[in-house]
Amino acid sequence: MVWRGYIDESYGKKFFTLSCLMSDSLNWMWFESAWKRCLRSVNKSLKAQGRKQLTRYHAADCSSRTGEFKGWTVDEQIGLTRGLLNVFNKRLSYVVAYSIPLLEFSQQFPNERSPVEKCYGVLLKFVMTEITAQLQDAARKLHGRVKPVKIALIHDRGPYDVILLEAFNSFVSLR
Helix, strand or coil, X not given: CEEEEEEEEEECCCEEEEEEEEEEHHHHHHHHHHHHHHHHHHHHHHHHCCCCCCCCCCHHHHHHXXXXXXXXXXXXXXXXXXXXXXXXXXXXXXXXXXEEEHHHHHHHCCCCCCHHHHHHHHHHHHHHXXXXXXXXXXXXXXXXXXXXXXXXXXXXXXXXXXXXXXXXXXXXXXX
């Protein structure tokens, strides 16, 4: 059985969060279809109003009503977010998320030039450890009657790709 895990981060001045949304292939197909249907519905309304349509959902931009969400009302922002959360509630199988307060992290690791960079690697290992523990726990509860699971972890490309790869390889080499 193959599961997909989509990794994303969120951070500001106070916290850094890394999360992984996971499901099997069938549920991901359903999830993606429902997600796209929700965005198409919003775009249809925007088009009818003569407004710019969304190319994708970016939570930070929606939250701050910037980028493609510039000019949106709070009610529109909340409506879209609720619609997308309904998609999560129907099919998504598993979510793992960890947050670190950046000030305290920087105090513990004062020699790190970029606390955000270090947080990517540290939290990826926490996320992978949690995923492994949950899968092992499920196998124990089912008395070993579980098919082997392969997990494909996916993330958006960005400036910290190398950090994530190094953390991934480090974690895998310990297993």
